Amino acid sequence: MKINYPINDTEEEIKEVEKIYKDYPELPYISPERNLKKWFRDLNLTSETRVPLRNMQRTEEGLLPGDIILIWRISLGTFTNESVMPKYFEYDYGINAHQSLKSLIEHGYVVQESPYESMDHVTATLLKSLLKMKNIKGYSKLNKTGLVEEIKKHYSNKELDEYFNVRGLRLTDSGKKALENNQFVIDKHPTKPGY
Structure with a gap:
């Protein structure tokens, strides 16, 4: 199992998380703020709180479906460097959206706009x-x-x-291509309230 994100919990809790996701290619991101004891209890009642396996399988570009959803959100033109990251990035897609955004910028999928553009x-x-x-x-x-x-x-x-920090975000050609190549991820994204 490939582990990309640290979990700031006890060794016993980490082992329990690894057991839950033992068949996954990599461990989903779990925020240090998450109450793992409550989450374990909820898992015993329903499997809906587990990140689906398909959301932890990387695309041809090496991106996770959560990265594709973030690219899609940015493509809508309203996302900025100060946008609130919905919890579904962690709970449904298993990514740290802030870290993902930095990586998408570093790898040339997304560009942070200039003050003029923002x-x-x-x-x-x-x-x-x-x-x-x-x-x-x-x-x-x-x-x-x-x-x-x-x-x-x-x-x-x-x-x-010097006068404002908000910066718009936009896709590069690589970001547009990744979005185009992975429309199936967008098609599976829930459209219920809160998404």
Whole structure:
């Protein structure tokens, strides 16, 4: 069994987790915050709290289905470096979504956008305050598109980097290809509330 993620629990609990996933190619991620005693108890009542085996089988690209779901979420255009990671990444897909995102960026599937490119994730109020700081006149009646254009005239990417941390994320060609090659993963993703 290939173990990618550490579990911060007792040796006995780790052995129990390994026993539960003994037939899996690798051990799903389990957050150090997870209450393993409660999880073990729930497993005795139902098998729905176990990560499905198919979600721990890597794609041709070497990605896990959870990575593909994360790529898909990013492709929708609303995901940022500050987005809350839904619990289903851990409980249904067995990945640490924050670590996965870093890896997807490092391996060229996802790019973090520049401050200019990320302004659609910033409030109009912040954009107006940035223009006010530079004593720019006539911005109060501008819509967000107009505010963004004014900001670009008066601020460099480097300057903007000091004023907000949120960054948009977008797929590279490799990310788009991985998504295209693994549509079956998206098709199996639940569409119930909370997903």
